[in-house]
Amino acid sequence: MAHKLTIHAKNIRQAVLHMVYEAQASHVGGCFSCVEILTALYFEILKIKPEKPDWPERDRFILSKGHAAATLYAILAEAGFFPKQRLREYGLNGSLFSGHPVLNKIPGVEVSTGSLGHGLAIGAGLALAAKHNKKPYRTFVLLSDGECDEGAVWETALFGAHHQLDNLVAIIDYNKIQAFGRTNEVLNLEPLKKKWQAFGWSVKEIDGHNLTQVVKNLSSVPWQKKQPSLLIAHTIKGKGVSFIEDSLFWHYHSPDKNELEKGLKEINQT
Amino acid sequence: MRKAIVSRLIKLAVKDPGVFLLTGDLGFSYLEAFAEKFPRRFFNIGVAEQNMIGVAAGLALSGKKVFVYSIATFVSMRAFEQIKIDLCYQNLNVKIIGAGAGLSYGNYGATHYALEDVAIMRVLPNMKIFCPANSIEADWVVRTAYQQSGPAYIRSAKGYDDAVYSKPPKLKFGKGLIVKPGKDVALLVSGALLGNALKARKILKTQSISTRIISFPTVKPLDKQLILKTARQTKVIFTLEETSIVGGFGSAVAEILAEAGLATKFKRLALPDFYPEKLGSQAYLRDQLGLSPEKISQTVLKTL
Numbered sequence: 001m002a003h004k005l006t007i008h009a010k011n012i013r014q015a016v017l018h019m020v021y022e023a024q025a026s027h028v029g030g031c032f033s034c035v036e037i038l039t040a041l042y043f044e045i046l047k048i049k050p051e052k053p054d055w056p057e058r059d060r061f062i063l064s065k066g067h068a069a070a071t072l073y074a075i076l077a078e079a080g081f082f083p084k085q086r087l088r089e090y091g092l093n094g095s096l097f098s099g100h101p102v103l104n105k106i107p108g109v110e111v112s113t114g115s116l117g118h119g120l121a122i123g124a125g126l127a128l129a130a131k132h133n134k135k136p137y138r139t140f141v142l143l144s145d146g147e148c149d150e151g152a153v154w155e156t157a158l159f160g161a162h163h164q165l166d167n168l169v170a171i172i173d174y175n176k177i178q179a180f181g182r183t184n185e186v187l188n189l190e191p192l193k194k195k196w197q198a199f200g201w202s203v204k205e206i207d208g209h210n211l212t213q214v215v216k217n218l219s220s221v222p223w224q225k226k227q228p229s230l231l232i233a234h235t236i237k238g239k240g241v242s243f244i245e246d247s248l249f250w251h252y253h254s255p256d257k258n259e260l261e262k263g264l265k266e267i268n269q270t
Numbered sequence: 271m272r273k274a275i276v277s278r279l280i281k282l283a284v285k286d287p288g289v290f291l292l293t294g295d296l297g298f299s300y301l302e303a304f305a306e307k308f309p310r311r312f313f314n315i316g317v318a319e320q321n322m323i324g325v326a327a328g329l330a331l332s333g334k335k336v337f338v339y340s341i342a343t344f345v346s347m348r349a350f351e352q353i354k355i356d357l358c359y360q361n362l363n364v365k366i367i368g369a370g371a372g373l374s375y376g377n378y379g380a381t382h383y384a385l386e387d388v389a390i391m392r393v394l395p396n397m398k399i400f401c402p403a404n405s406i407e408a409d410w411v412v413r414t415a416y417q418q419s420g421p422a423y424i425r426s427a428k429g430y431d432d433a434v435y436s437k438p439p440k441l442k443f444g445k446g447l448i449v450k451p452g453k454d455v456a457l458l459v460s461g462a463l464l465g466n467a468l469k470a471r472k473i474l475k476t477q478s479i480s481t482r483i484i485s486f487p488t489v490k491p492l493d494k495q496l497i498l499k500t501a502r503q504t505k506v507i508f509t510l511e512e513t514s515i516v517g518g519f520g521s522a523v524a525e526i527l528a529e530a531g532l533a534t535k536f537k538r539l540a541l542p543d544f545y546p547e548k549l550g551s552q553a554y555l556r557d558q559l560g561l562s563p564e565k566i567s568q569t570v571l572k573t574l
Contacts, residue, residue, distance in 0.1 A: 103360050111331070112360050115351060121321045122356060125328015132310060133332070152352070155321035162316075 001044070005211045008078055009039045013240045013267045015074035015087055021260040023091025025099055027067040029237040029250040033175040033208070034068050034142060037233055038075045040214040041140060050080035053107040059137050060126050062111045064119020065144035065173060066100035073097055073106065081108035117150030119143065120170055124156050127168035127228075138221065140169045146178030149187050154199070161200025166222035169229045170201075173208065175237035177248055193232060201230040208233025241266050271427050271462070272300045272369055274405035278412040279337060283308050289416075290329055294319050294340035297369070301339065319345055323352035323364070330362035335416065341375075342368025342384035342425055346391060357421040358394045365415045365422045371401065371461055372512025372541065373559075374428035376552040380545040384425070388460075389517025391423045392490055398422040399490040401511070401519070403464035404431035407487045410441045414488075418443065425461065427512075429552070432465025434485075446493040452482030455570055456504040458497065460486040460511045460519040466556070467510055469563030474570060481570070489519050494526050501527055501534040506573055508537050512561065515540035537573050539566060 012035050020028045042048070046059040063072045070090060077084040089095040096105040100114030113119050123141040130137050147153060160168050174192070176183050183189055196203045202224035206213040214233065221229045237251070238244030241263040255263060280303060283289040290311045291304050305312040315322040319340060326336040338345065345368050346353070357364050368387060375382035391399050398418055402408035408426060415422040439447055449464065450471060459467045464485050471481040482504060486493065501507055507527065509520035520538030527534055541559055548558070556562050560569060 111327075112355060115355055117320075118324060118352060118356055121324020121352070122328040122331070124321070125325035125330075126332055127328070128313075128325060129329050129332030129334060139328075152320040152324070155316075155318035156324065159315065159318065159321050159325065 001215070002211055005039050005043055005215070008043055009035050009211070010267055010270070011078055012039060012071060012074045014264055015077070015084070016070045017241070017255065017260060017263050017267070019070045019074065019087055019090040021255045022088065024254040025070065025091050026252045026254060027070070027099070028255070029177065029244060029247065030065060030144060030173070030175065031068045031071040032239045032241070032244065033235040033237050034065070034071055034173045035240065036209045036211050036214055037142060037171055037173060038071055040211055040218060042075050042079045044215045045218045046140070047137065050108070053081055057135065057137055060110050060123070060139040062113065062119040062123050062139070062141045063101055064113055064141050065116065065147055066113030069099055069101045072101055072109070076106065076108040082106070116144065116147040117152040120153055120156040123168055123170070124160050124165060127160070127165040128163060130167055131165065138167045138169060140171065142171045142173060144178070145172055145174045145176065145183050145189060146186070148172065148189055148192070157196065157199040157201065160228040164226040165228045166224070166226050169218070169221050169231065171231045171233055173235055174232055175235045177237045177246070177251065179251060181248060196230045200227060202227040203230045203232065205232040205234065208235035209239055240270065271402065271405050271408045271431060272297070274408045275367060275412050275424070275426055276300050276304055278409045280304055280307055282412070282416050283311060286335065288333060288335045290334050290336045292322050292326055292336065292338045294322050294338070294345060296340050319349040320352050323349040324356055326364045327352070327356035327360065327362050330364050336364045337367060338364060339367045339369065341370045341382065342387050343370070343382060346384065346387040346423065350390060353421070354394055358396045361396045361420045363419055363421070365424060367424045367426055369426045369428060371425045371427045373552045373555045376555050377549050379549060385514040385541055387423070387425065388489060388511070388513045388519060389521070392517065392522065396420050397490065398488070399425070400487055401425045401461040401489050402487050403459065403462055403485050404434050406435055406439065407441065407485070411487055414443050427462035431462070432468070434464055434468065441487060444488050444491045444493060446484045446486045446496045448482065449485050450481070450483040452480040452504070454480045454504060455506045455508060455574065456482040456484060456500045458484050458486060458500070458507060458509045458523060460489055460509075461513070463510050463512050463561060466561060466563045466566060470566035470570065473563060473567040477571065479570070479574070486519065489522065492522050492526065497523055497526050498530055498532065501530075501532050506535040506537065506570075508539055508570060508573070510539045510561070510566065512556070513540055514543060516543055535573070537569070539569060
């Protein structure tokens, strides 16, 4: 399993690097930090039918950190929601593959995101509907760390616990860098685990690049009956390409031809 | 008006198991009737409007027809970006009921006034806006909003209605309703000031002025055809609303008249572009700010 997933992760990083190079787009750092999380979700965890994206019983995934859309598109293509050659449309004039995902435009995109702090509440609504309808599907929401600055996230943190939404799973891509600096310098989130626990969530902390750990933990949700689950995934911004890793500069910068080739080579060698 | 809204919501929920009602911890002594009948479809979300709109969006994505309730100013502004992105951008089936239109909460102070809500809702694509004048219109509005897919904003007044209709009016989505005929001037009204407009009409009649009164429970989409027809048939067009003079119903009418190239004499009666310093009842504030029957008729006479 791990070997197969590693290959998927590699393909996705290469696809993303191509996309951001061709579109001269930003956010490659945040796109790379969540590759393993999305790989684990789409190839091991989510009950989905790529050939039938609207299958009512499917698990839902919301990319609340919408700026990592390139990774979502790459994984949806890798999983077979649409042909991989469509990824070339990313960022082009007239394209539907925008820098932040949009509902009803791309097969597999569940929710329009891009402004931070929206996805978890929508996820809670989906989870609430599933409970109401007595349906077994789960809702997974990926948040960024900087996103947790938003008050709306904590409104939903209260709500999810109060309504015992154990079919709701939030994952924080904790790469420790937000738009203007390190999270502990901009607005410290720590102690993050204790905060979510205090809000009534069942919390686990893992290495977000260790596919085995990601799969193992997400396979066993809910960790506590009647509690929503929160996975804190410690990650590295720009993971997978040495010169992109752990750098604020790469929150904005797009690779040039030379950086693209160097990056692709590094991804290939890992 | 709120009673009529809740009673219509209950009727809809009886027929349609997909109807949900969420509140931001407001609506005490009004929403209980729904909550008791449909405990599994009623959620008090707490004082958390952003989460409420997001949860409503998630429910709507799951096929539910969701109504959310709060005080107009809180629900329209505290969660504005959620309304924009979660509801309008995604064009989801969520109807917002904002209670306490305009100066309804007179003595509470401007934190509780809804002055800006119509203007900011107007700018949102996919959003439909309803400003019922009374319980009869409110009942129709809830039914109509339910029938229309996508998001809607329902601006509810508070308190007792003026008796306006002697028989059930023929209301249509996106259409104005001629409440009283008249040939000299036309008062185009959106919302609960309709009662004051009718009283102003009586005062004007003593001055031999014939006033046509038209009610616009739908503000978006707006009845362009009727507005242009009225402009051609009367000497002056007045708009009347308990909303900021900036950007609301009157502005929408002005846009239609200006773009049609009609040099109609035109005046907006609305709340001035400042926060009232002195508090008071809704009737007191309306009078202070030029929206009582007497002040409306005075403005009409001055403008003629």
